[in-house]
Amino acid sequence: MGTKLTLLILFFSIMVGVGIYARRHARSVDGFVLGGRSVGPWLTAFAYGTSYFSAVVFVGYAGQFGWKYGIASTWIGIGNALIGSLLAWVVLGRRTKVMTQHLKSRTMPDFFGERYGSNALKIAASVIVFVFLIPYTASVYNGLSRLFGMAFGIPYEYCVITMAVFTAVYVILGGYMATAINDFIQGIIMLIGIVAVIVSVLSGQGGFLDAVQKLAQIPSDIPVSLGQPGAFTSFLGPDPVNLLGVVILTSLGTWGLPQMVGKFYAIKDEKSINTGAVISTLFAIVISGGCYFLGGFGRLFDNPELYNTGTGAVIYDSIIPYMLSTLSDLLIGIVVVLVLSASMSTLSALVLTSSSTMTLDLLKDNIIKNMSEKKQIVTMQLFIIFFIVVSVVMALDPPTFIAQLMGISWGALAGAFLAPFLYGLYWKRVTRAAVWASFIVGVGITVSNLFIGYIASPINAGAAAMIAGLVVVPVVSLVTPKQSKQKVDEIFSCYDEKVTITKKRSLEEN
Secondary structure (H helix, E strand, C coil): CHHHHHHHHHHHHHHHHHHHHHHHHCCCHHHHHHHHHCECHHHHHHHHHHHHCCHHHHHHHHHHHHHHHHHHHHHHHHHHHHHHHHHHHHHHHHHHHHHHHHHCCCCHHHHHHHHCCCHHHHHHHHHHHHHHHHHHHHHHHHHHHHHHHHHHCCCHHHHHHHHHHHHHHHHHHHHHHHHHHHHHHHHHHHHHHHHHHHHHHHHCCCCHHHHHHHHHCCCCCCHHHCCCCCHHHCCCCCCHHHHHHHHHHHHHHHHHCHHHHHHHHCECCHHHHHHHHHHHHHHHHHHHHHHHHHHCCHHHHCCHHHECCCCCCECHHHHHHHHHCCCCHHHHHHHHHHHHHHHHHHHHHHHHHHHHHHHHHHHECCCECCCCHHHHHHHHHHHHHHHHHHHHHHHCCCCCCHHHHHHHHHHHHHHHHHHHHHHHHHCCCCCHHHHHHHHHHHHHHHHHHHHHCCCCCHHHHHHHHHHHHHHHHHHHHHHCCCCCHHHHHHHHHHHHCCCCCCCCCCCCCC
């Protein structure tokens, strides 16, 4: 217990210390929200990666999908790395930086307002962000608390409140720069921790080959492959179709999440984009691939403690904590700090995104006129507290499993925002009506499915919402009135500005 507590105290002290150090960067709105748009490649890449992966992935997703799909769940991690990280940087990174800086937009709702010339769109987007980031935050608390309960025997409520307080302190003190520096530190901890955990867990099963052999002997209980031997060690697992739905939601979904895309707003220069793409991809391969790979061996730890005594259903959120409960105290301490790092980095990104959206996109100029820089920063800090309190209240009585909570949040946000944001960076023809249609379809599919349940899994509902948006936006754009050609041409002119670069970046034409 002494080892675990020492690691925790050291961890929290560093986080608060960074918040105090970063205060000088948080004296302006641009500094508080985007770090002055001058964040280097390593900080940006780690901020992207650590915001991507949290206790939701390590405890909730890895446990649930590792149990369902076996080692094939590693495909989710590979999809996260190649689609959610590498392709996101290549497709979105440079254009997001250039256009948002040209439009002077600081948030995703602000981008919609400026890009499509509609204040109503900006307000609607800010409300969607605020409402649907809350269940995501609750899912982060939920996953972490289960691990704390296993390691320390601390009641769930104390875990949630402690994490919320420390996150609020360093985000309020240092804004985006504090979160970026802490994300870098937390990312290093995550990289070391996940490797140590995988090696230790597999060693306890006799090594990798023995663990695979044991897993291959377990018959499938998944309806589409019932009784199939070796299903949990097969290339595509026992249920490839539903596995694909998870890959789409967790990989492509990041393209429409405001807390993820916001990292591109803050990029410093071209080098930061190229370097950041490589670093964040490698980070995702190790962290996400490692988490799902570990979860794939969950059935080797089958135990009555993993089942609900009343219904007999598997308690997915308990699988990973149970797997780790047999480790040494030092390793359990490392795991707790690992998941704490992942969760606090994600939580800080969520609360900063939500507070800046509510202040800059909803209150400023709409409800409160002539907000000074200082008043905007203070308002964002107050919203950080409000957002954390609301999400804590929800986390204390979570309505469903971690993965389902996150699926609802990701589905609504990415379903509403991905298509109009992506098309808006590349295609001049996108119309306001198409953006409204995407908002309605994305939120509509996710929320209606929550109550009616016509798509069995919230994960698949989220994937369906994103795909629907990608179809709806171009179709509606072609049959609704265009934006002013002069206005759109002026917006896209930012891509045609001439810059001078070295020959190692680009060869001159003959």
